[in-house]
Amino acid sequence: MKCAGSIDVRDIDESGINIDPIQVGGRLTADAMKAIIAYGDGYSVCDQCRKPFRLDYIKTPPVDVFHRDLARFVNMDIARVVPGARRGFQAVADAFITPGDPVLITALSHYTEVLAVEGRGGIIREIPKTGQNLITADAAAGKIEEVTREFGRAPALLFLDHFDYQYGNCHDVGGIIRVAHQYDIPVLYNGAYTVGIMEVDGKALGADFVVGSGHKSMAAPAPSGLLATTGEWAGKVFRTTTAKTDVTGRTFGIKEVSMMGCTLMGVTLIGMMASFPHVRSRVKRWERELSNGQKVVDALLSVGGTIVRSEYPRKHTLSRVDTTGSFDRVAQNHKKRGFFFSSALKERGITGVIPGATKVWKFNTYGMTDSQAEYLASAFREIAGENGLPVTG
């Protein structure tokens, strides 16, 4: 069925259980759905934009209050909405990196952090990971020393993912930030996999910047996200224009240069706003989410030959598993080859695993009900059993 022209209706999250690693935290809430229907039109939040003509001053809808709420939500001093976490990285990179500066990321950093550094001509250096795929404060200290010797100065900035996108492992952000601050290196906390699904306290972690993703973890449409910072850095990263034109002598008020003025003028912002009360309360249910995730991981582990590549027990609902020794063995002889697996899942109403993938793959159980998690766990065991794999317990 088409919803418009050649575009198929999308009902993945309405008609089944989606375990796509990046999609589950960005499913809209019912309130967000209602709000985007009302605010679909282009500049829909701008009806009552008055002096000083900036998004975060709009009172109706309460965009101003939302900005303050966002800052409080991550316990930082000031927040702005941005078109995706990556645009938050870009704004901070812009403020801190000059060409040739060394900039730290980690061995598990997301590619958008790399692009942000590359875009400013920074030189990327990675903090190595341990054999367990963790980033430690010791490794950070060692790398900072190494980079400082190499460049004759400390790195200009450190990008740090609390949970990485590859394993969903938890890294010692508090410890690493303390180390970085000993060298006066500002730290950007990438909360793409945390802000909106678990509680984040930027001040307690010592973060200089907290970046979150609306479409990844805040039940919001894309592209959306937030960039929050401290009073110390706000003036630098959110500097207002000082331009005065030569002929007309125009100036441009309090528009912020790195934000390019206003950022999310319609449906994306209203979606974030409408979901926000739900997001604020759902972060308190993280333990239940974890327990559901653990249940599913354990079901996979009960299939002989399966290895969990993420740290164990799980501290995140995003997990990376290696089924080369289980489901991929089935694929070798199955008439559908590797597609048997996604196909068997699909028959059970489960989507989000790349069709054909049976070796190393990721999934995310975020947002499931307990019974959905149990259903998913049983489904994995069932598919294994039906295909002759040993299932214990």
Added chain:
Amino acid sequence: MKCAGSIDVRDIDESGINIDPIQVGGRLTADAMKAIIAYGDGYSVCDQCRKPFRLDYIKTPPVDVFHRDLARFVNMDIARVVPGARRGFQAVADAFITPGDPVLITALSHYTEVLAVEGRGGIIREIPKTGQNLITADAAAGKIEEVTREFGRAPALLFLDHFDYQYGNCHDVGGIIRVAHQYDIPVLYNGAYTVGIMEVDGKALGADFVVGSGHKSMAAPAPSGLLATTGEWAGKVFRTTTAKTDVTGRTFGIKEVSMMGCTLMGVTLIGMMASFPHVRSRVKRWERELSNGQKVVDALLSVGGTIVRSEYPRKHTLSRVDTTGSFDRVAQNHKKRGFFFSSALKERGITGVIPGATKVWKFNTYGMTDSQAEYLASAFREIAGENGLPVTG
């Protein structure tokens, strides 16, 4: 009525005639409304993202075809979607401006162009306007000569608005581009007020870059837009990452640095796509749009004391009028003061004029039916008549 939490339902474009200068080209089509309901969730267009993992390669929904259609639509070689026209300006500024470079804008340029230049440390120089608020090729040539003398080199880039946001006047972009090219200055054509509402032929104009706004003129949600360019410049503005990390040796495929990888992952893109067939056909109806706009302008001119500040006859549906000598005279003695005007319009189901504004203001008749335009024209005459202003004709 609330649609979610503290957010009021927005029904401005459903329940009346909206003449807001920036909103009318960004009203969603019915198809876009349907598509955003289906694709509201965060990463909704990414269900079938496969290698090489880039937005413009996605086949279902047909994002790949849409990218090619967009390029063709503005007659350029290659196009990308961006989170708003301003992010297109930023990407081009990034590729062409180094700190201290002189960069040309015009005396009527939009502030986001200023921010793009300021963000890269460029030095802004304006091409002056004529007494009739027009930017001419002669003025451009003069300014280029002047800047070249001042800096010892030609400007690095020229931002050029086909129709400006202040008057909706038509500037000689073809002539100015020819002049700029004589000095080897690349030109960014800002089509925020053209692409999606009238036909734009980038090659015929000689533009190096064409930027359009989804939420301003392409019936799409915010933030959205396009950046198109020629084969000559594509490699520069859309350069792919060359980063290789030091520890893990990771590389990042064909992600484009200035785009920060993918750009519009959900509702914004699908809205652009769903509206596109309508947009492609509505640009052919521009003459009718102009005639409706002219009708309304003429009605305002029939009110004694009103001046049209935009060029006349009108070449755009966005117009700037000065009613200091008409409606503002009424405001002086009216018990509602300046609010009498927006209030009288509101009683007639007309919105989009800033409440209290009776001196110099803007409106846009784009997208009206003929009878709506006639109704609006009569409304202005009626309000004038009821308040004792002379109305001719």
